Every structure is written in C-alpha cells, then in structure tokens.
Amino acid sequence: KNEVEQSPQNLTAQEGEFITINCSYSVGISALHWLQQHPGGGIVSLFMLSSGKKKHGRLIATINIQEKHSSLHITASHPRDSAVYICAVRSGGAQKLVFGQGTRLTINP
Amino acid sequence: EAGVVQSPRYKIIEKKQPVAFWCNPISGHNTLYWYRQNLGQGPELLIRYENEEAVDDSQLPKDRFSAERLKGVDSTLKIQPAELGDSAVYLCASSLAPGQETQYFGPGTRLLVL
Numbered sequence: 001k002n003e004v005e006q007s008p009q010n011l012t013a014q015e016g017e018f019i020t021i022n023c024s025y026s027v028g029i030s031a032l033h034w035l036q037q038h039p040g041g042g043i044v045s046l047f048m049l050s051s052g053k054k055k056h057g058r059l060i061a062t063i064n065i066q067e068k069h070s071s072l073h074i075t076a077s078h079p080r081d082s083a084v085y086i087c088a089v090r091s092g093g094a095q096k097l098v099f100g101q102g103t104r105l106t107i108n109p
Numbered sequence: 110e111a112g113v114v115q116s117p118r119y120k121i122i123e124k125k126q127p128v129a130f131w132c133n134p135i136s137g138h139n140t141l142y143w144y145r146q147n148l149g150q151g152p153e154l155l156i157r158y159e160n161e162e163a164v165d166d167s168q169l170p171k172d173r174f175s176a177e178r179l180k181g182v183d184s185t186l187k188i189q190p191a192e193l194g195d196s197a198v199y200l201c202a203s204s205l206a207p208g209q210e211t212q213y214f215g216p217g218t219r220l221l222v223l
Contacts, residue, residue, distance in 0.1 A: 004151075033211070033212075035214075042112075042113075042200070042214045042215055042216035042217055043152070043200065043202075043214035043217075044214070045211045045212065045213065045214075048211055086151050086152075088151070096142075096154045096157060096165060097154070097212070099151030099152050099153070100151050101149065101150050101151050102149070102150070102151050
C-alpha cells in the first residue's frame with residue numbers, strides 16, 4: 001500500500017461543476033502539498049497545508065490531521081482546470097516529499 | 110524572476126547511450142531536488158542537494174546514474190548507459206531551505222530511450 005493514496009484516479013466533469021479530489025496518507029506528516037501538472041508542462045505548487053483550510057481563487061484545500069485526509073476542491077470548474085492534481089506529504093522529520101499517483105481531471109465545455 | 114530552468118526539454122536516445130540533464134534553480138535557493146516521474150505516476154525523488162552536498166541519494170540507481178552540483182548552484186544529472194526503463198520525465202525542483210518551504214518545479218526533461 002502506498003503511503004499516499006489519491007482518489008479518484010481519473011475524473012471527468014462538465015464546466016461549472018464542483019470538483020473534489022481526495023488524498024489519504026498513512027504516516028504522520030509535517031506538511032501536505034497540492035500540486036498541479038498540465039500536459040507537457042511543469043508542476044505548479046497550489047497549496048501547502050499543515051492544518052485547517054486554505055483558499056485561493058476557486059481552489060480550496062482542507063486537511064484533517066486526525067483522519068489523515070485532505071481534499072482539494074474546485075468551484076465553478078473550467079476547461080483550463082484540466083490537469084493532473086498531485087498530493088504530496090512531508091512525513092515527520094523527513095526532508096523529502098512522498099507523492100501520490102495523481103488525479104487526472106478533465107473538464108469538458 | 111525566472112523560475113527553475115531545465116534543458117533540454119526533450120531527449121530521444123538509443124539504449125546504452127549516455128544522456129545528461131541540466132538544471133538551474135531559482136536564484137538563492139539552497140536546496141535542489143531531482144525527481145523522476147513515470148507515466149501516470151507521481152514524481153519519485155532521486156537525489157536532494159543542500160548547497161553542493163548530496164544529502165539524500167538513497168533512491169538514485171548509482172550503477173548508472175550520477176549527479177553533481179559542484180558550485181552549489183546549477184546541477185547536472187547523468188545516465189550512462191541509458192536503458193529502456195529510464196524513459197520518463199526528469200524534474201528538477203528547488204526551495205529556499207529543506208524544511209517547510211514550497212518546492213518550485215522546472216518544466217522537466219522528457220526522456221525517451223529507444
């Protein structure tokens with residue numbers, strides 16, 4: 001079992017829909033990152049969380065430390081949101097990130 | 110300010126040939142990471158540098174992979190000889206420090222070994 005599991009692996013939705021991507025992890029963490037990767041492009045950091053909730057534009061990220069679970073939400077989704085969204089955790093005292101396998105999101109117009 | 114720069118963006122080579130990737134991190138970032146990302150998977154750390162010192166290379170296949178960051182700024186990752194299974198995207202990232210800082214990723218080098 002991977003230390004970081006994302007669901008769903010693939011998600012297709014219509015423009016305007018509310019999107020939720022989930023991340024569960026099995027280790028104690030000091031930080032959790034949500035990243036966005038466009039086809040053929042590099043990776044962009046969206047959020048870094050250690051507790052609670054963060055919001056940036058139409059993106060919202062939440063984390064529940066007790067349940068070892070985080071969610072990334074996209075409100076009023078748009079085709080340009082189509083990308084792979086990756087969850088990554090920094091465990092305890094380690095200095096490296098462990099990545100989930102990613103969730104491929106496709107938003108159709 | 111420029112982000113993390115990588116070159117080349119794409120490389121196609123035949124197996125058993127050598128290949129090298131170059132990364133220039135964001136100015137002032139002491140920590141540099143090399144990752145490998147296989148299709149449909151998340152990145153996997155190959156090596157992490159603090160300035161010029163490799164502080165975590167436990168995942169680097171040392172029989173064929175090598176990396177250097179001689180002056181603590183830009184870095185080179187080399188594969189010699191390349192194998193078919195090395196086909197992947199090689200990502201470089203940098204951060205100010207190894208703690209809670211956000212990592213900034215380069216565009217990656219997409220390697221195809223034939």
